[in-house]
Amino acid sequence: MGNMREDLQHAVKLARIELTAEEEARLGSQLGDILKYVDKLNELDVEGVEPTAHAVPLTNVLREDEPRESISHEAAMRNAPKTANGLFIVPKIVE
Amino acid sequence: MEYEAVIGLETHVQLRTRTKMWCGCANEYGAEANTNVCPVCLGLPGVLPVPNAEALRKTALTGMLLNCDVPSYAKWDRKNYFYPDNPKNYQLTQLDFPSTIEGFVDFEFGEGTERVRINRAHLEEDVGKSTHFADHSGVDFNRAGVPLLEIVTEPDLTGADMAYEYLNALKAILEYGGVSDCDMEKGQVRCDVNISVRPIGQTELGEKIEIKNMNSFSGVRRAAGYEIERQIGVLREGGTLVQETRRWDDAVGITESMRTKEDAHDYRYFPDPDLMPHTPSEEWLAEVRASVMELPLARKRRLMADFQLPASDAEVFVGDAALGDYFEVAANGAKNPKAVANWVMNNLQAKLVETGGSVADVKFEASAIGELVGLIEGGQINSKIAQDVFVKMFESGKSPAAIVEEKGLSQVSDSGELEAFCNEAIEANPGPAEDFRNGKETALNFLKGQVMKASRGKANPQMVGELLKNILGS
Numbered sequence: 001m002g003n004m005r006e007d008l009q010h011a012v013k014l015a016r017i018e019l020t021a022e023e024e025a026r027l028g029s030q031l032g033d034i035l036k037y038v039d040k041l042n043e044l045d046v047e048g049v050e051p052t053a054h055a056v057p058l059t060n061v062l063r064e065d066e067p068r069e070s071i072s073h074e075a076a077m078r079n080a081p082k083t084a085n086g087l088f089i090v091p092k093i094v095e
Numbered sequence: 096m097e098y099e100a101v102i103g104l105e106t107h108v109q110l111r112t113r114t115k116m117w118c119g120c121a122n123e124y125g126a127e128a129n130t131n132v133c134p135v136c137l138g139l140p141g142v143l144p145v146p147n148a149e150a151l152r153k154t155a156l157t158g159m160l161l162n163c164d165v166p167s168y169a170k171w172d173r174k175n176y177f178y179p180d181n182p183k184n185y186q187l188t189q190l191d192f193p194s195t196i197e198g199f200v201d202f203e204f205g206e207g208t209e210r211v212r213i214n215r216a217h218l219e220e221d222v223g224k225s226t227h228f229a230d231h232s233g234v235d236f237n238r239a240g241v242p243l244l245e246i247v248t249e250p251d252l253t254g255a256d257m258a259y260e261y262l263n264a265l266k267a268i269l270e271y272g273g274v275s276d277c278d279m280e281k282g283q284v285r286c287d288v289n290i291s292v293r294p295i296g297q298t299e300l301g302e303k304i305e306i307k308n309m310n311s312f313s314g315v316r317r318a319a320g321y322e323i324e325r326q327i328g329v330l331r332e333g334g335t336l337v338q339e340t341r342r343w344d345d346a347v348g349i350t351e352s353m354r355t356k357e358d359a360h361d362y363r364y365f366p367d368p369d370l371m372p373h374t375p376s377e378e379w380l381a382e383v384r385a386s387v388m389e390l391p392l393a394r395k396r397r398l399m400a401d402f403q404l405p406a407s408d409a410e411v412f413v414g415d416a417a418l419g420d421y422f423e424v425a426a427n428g429a430k431n432p433k434a435v436a437n438w439v440m441n442n443l444q445a446k447l448v449e450t451g452g453s454v455a456d457v458k459f460e461a462s463a464i465g466e467l468v469g470l471i472e473g474g475q476i477n478s479k480i481a482q483d484v485f486v487k488m489f490e491s492g493k494s495p496a497a498i499v500e501e502k503g504l505s506q507v508s509d510s511g512e513l514e515a516f517c518n519e520a521i522e523a524n525p526g527p528a529e530d531f532r533n534g535k536e537t538a539l540n541f542l543k544g545q546v547m548k549a550s551r552g553k554a555n556p557q558m559v560g561e562l563l564k565n566i567l568g569s
């Protein structure tokens with residue numbers, strides 16, 4: 001396992017959140033516990049076991065290309081903090 | 096030192112389906128903003144995406160057209176990033192088990208044919224469309240969740256023009272397959288261009304520079320041309336290149352840095368738990384394979400070989416597949432396919448443009464064009480009359496023979512009848528007749544014109560010429 005503090009800071013950055021020093025200490029130790037728990041899996045011998053993306057034995061769950069009614073425009077916009085001209089208004093996108 | 100460019104392209108193409116990739120919302124361009132949306136494509140919590148079977152078929156078909164393998168196992172992964180046009184905060188894509196892998200595209204370039212290897216064509220989803228205002232942006236999610244195919248080449252392209260020709264060939268294939276409309280105006284095709292340069296002879300690749308989000312092929316060509324020169328310039332001056340993403344400024348004609356490797360995204364891919372893998376059966380693959388059609392380049396070569404068409408004619412018929420199909424029926428068994436091609440490309444197409452119709456609306460049988468050419472070549476009608484016959488065929492759908500018969504348009508090749516016309520013309524126009532006798536060759540054309548007029552265009556022009564010469568010469 002890498003440096004816990006660095007891992008936490010990276011996760012915080014990726015999640016676009018800010019933590020106080022107190023939160024950082026608390027969440028850091030909680031995250032450490034979680035990772036330690038998941039790390040237990042490394043104790044298993046998985047030699048010769050095919051990696052899988054899913055535990056459920058289901059494949060080819062598909063639908064035909066048939067249009068279905070969408071929700072109303074009003075319903076779609078209802079939860080948006082800000083709208084204009086039918087668009088969801090967001091802070092200016094710059095890249 | 097001499098340098099060479101190495102280019103790879105990632106082309107994003109919207110698939111032509113009725114609905115989006117994971118929900119039943121219409122895949123439709125130009126609707127009112129945020130009207131083709133539902134909880135699934137808006138990324139609301141608790142929804143379950145279900146893949147569109149038709150998108151999977153079209154993906155497999157594309158793979159076959161690009162000479163790819165269609166593996167028996169494909170899955171979906173989440174690519175995590177925050178961006179306002181991405182409502183779920185992840186994009187569904189295929190990371191390590193794509194639907195199609197390892198193919199190639201052959202395309203014409205310069206005098207010869209080039210091959211670019213295809214690494215993969217994988218299925219993912221499009222994002223929303225953002226509009227930028229002075230101090231905020233607006234997002235329309237109608238496009239979010241539209242099936243998007245990403246076609247990734249190996250770095251086999253060596254120049255801007257070559258990249259451009261590959262893209263044109265790819266577009267032709269996708270249009271032929273009915274996989275995508277490839278409408279650039281509607282943003283249905285977008286391209287990321289990876290470019291590096293290296294000294295000729297060096298095997299390892301130079302630092303890769305990516306130009307994101309190009310929306311026209313000519314833009315790709317210009318951006319690649321600029322970027323190759325820029326990179327070589329940097330190296331020549333002793334500078335170093337770093338791996339980075341750049342943006343093409345079309346108005347100014349330059350690329351500028353967007354971000355370097357240090358702030359590259361960390362996408363944290365992982366398998367999507369909501370989407371089950373796709374494991375195409377042999378039966379399913381056979382069904383898709385049944386709709387594989389002849390590729391544009393193969394068709395061009397066949398038209399040139401089977402109908403002795405020049406490359407430019409063959410390209411017209413490849414470019415307009417319906418017209419090409421029509422030509423093939425019309426020219427089937429024709430003695431002079433090139434003449435049939437001319438009628439289809441010139442007269443028929445002009446009429447279609449004039450009437451705003453398509454070949455499906457043409458009233459006469461395609462074989463009638465072959466008959467018309469036969470009538471001209473057999474000397475039953477001359478080519479001027481043929482133009483009129485064609486117009487009547489187009490209007491009425493009647494066969495050319497029937498029109499000729501009905502309107503009495505048969506060419507007059509009876510020498511007695513023609514001689515009478517010739518004598519009349521000479522008598523009525525003694526001046527030109529005299530001119531010809533005195534060696535003015537062009538005067539014959541005038542007399543010929545008079546005969547054609549008198550015969551209402553039906554006289555056999557070759558015979559008229561010879562008869563006039565005989566009469567005036569004697």
Ligand SMILES: [Zn+2]
Pocket residue numbers: 070115118119120131132133134135136137240
């Ligand atoms: Zn939807």
